Amino acid sequence: MALKETHRPSIFWLMALVCFGLLGGSVKFRVAHPERIPARGAYVIAPNHYSEIDPVIVGMMLFRAGRQPRFLAKASLFKIPVVGWFLRRSGQIPVERTGTAAGAASPLAAAHELVEKQGIVVVYPEGTLTREPDMWPMRGKTGAARIALEQHIPVIPVAHWGTQQLMGRYAKKVSLFPRKTIDFSVGEPVDLSEFEGRPIDQHVLAEATEKIMAAITAQLEELRGQKAPAGRWDPVEQGQKETGRFES
Numbered sequence: 001m002a003l004k005e006t007h008r009p010s011i012f013w014l015m016a017l018v019c020f021g022l023l024g025g026s027v028k029f030r031v032a033h034p035e036r037i038p039a040r041g042a043y044v045i046a047p048n049h050y051s052e053i054d055p056v057i058v059g060m061m062l063f064r065a066g067r068q069p070r071f072l073a074k075a076s077l078f079k080i081p082v083v084g085w086f087l088r089r090s091g092q093i094p095v096e097r098t099g100t101a102a103g104a105a106s107p108l109a110a111a112h113e114l115v116e117k118q119g120i121v122v123v124y125p126e127g128t129l130t131r132e133p134d135m136w137p138m139r140g141k142t143g144a145a146r147i148a149l150e151q152h153i154p155v156i157p158v159a160h161w162g163t164q165q166l167m168g169r170y171a172k173k174v175s176l177f178p179r180k181t182i183d184f185s186v187g188e189p190v191d192l193s194e195f196e197g198r199p200i201d202q203h204v205l206a207e208a209t210e211k212i213m214a215a216i217t218a219q220l221e222e223l224r225g226q227k228a229p230a231g232r233w234d235p236v237e238q239g240q241k242e243t244g245r246f247e248s
Helices: 010-023 054-064 075-079 083-089 101-116 143-151 202-224
Strands: 027-032 043-047 069-074 093-095 120-122 155-161 180-186
Touching: 010 054, 027 054, 043 054, 043 143, 043 202, 054 069, 054 120, 054 155, 069 075, 075 083, 075 093, 093 101, 101 120, 101 143, 143 155, 143 202, 155 202, 180 202
Parallel strands: 027 180, 043 120, 043 155, 069 093, 069 120
Antiparallel strands: 155 180
C-alpha cells in the first residue's frame, strides 16, 4: 500500500513487511471511526496498553491507515542487538525511566523534531502495561499531555481490544492460530482548549492527562460494551511497583 506521508524510510517499510508477513494471517483488524485518523499533520496517538505486543498491533493499524508511527519506547530496548538498530533506524524515540528532567528532555526534543516534519508520535499515557485487574486503563503519566500542550498538537485517543488473545499480559509466546480479531475505536481529538495560555505545570499536566485517560477509557467501554470501574486504578495506592512485571 502507498503511505500518505512524503517521508518513506526504507527500514520502516522493511519492518512493516516483516510484521505483516508474520502476523498478517493471524490477525483481523476491525476499526471503528478510521476517518478520525488524519491523513497528514502532526498529532499524538494515545492508546491503552495491556500486552507486550500492543506497539506492533497499533503500528500495523496506523500503517494500514497510511501513517508512519513513531513510538516513545523504553530506552533499554535500544540496547538490544538488532532490535535497537531497527528501532533507531525507523525513528523510534528512546525514553529513560528516570523521572528526571534530563530523562524527559531527549524524547521531548525528538517529538519537537517530529512535529516539524508533520509526523505522528504514539505515546502510551499509562507508561507501562496496565495493572488494573480487568485490564481497564489505569492512572496515566503526563508525557502525552506535555507533548500535546508544548507542541500545540492534538491528542487522538485510541482503544483496542482483543490483543490479549494474541499475546496475554506478560506472556512469553504469541498465539498465531486460530486467527484473532482485534477491534479498534478511534476517538475525536481530546479537547484541551481549557489549558491554552496556562503555565504547563504539574497541576495542568495532571488535569490534561486525566482528560486523555477518560477519553481512552470511553473508547474502550464502547468496544467492550461494559462500564469501566468508577475509580482510576493507581499502582502506588495498591502497593505495586511502577515498572516491570507484577503479580495480578
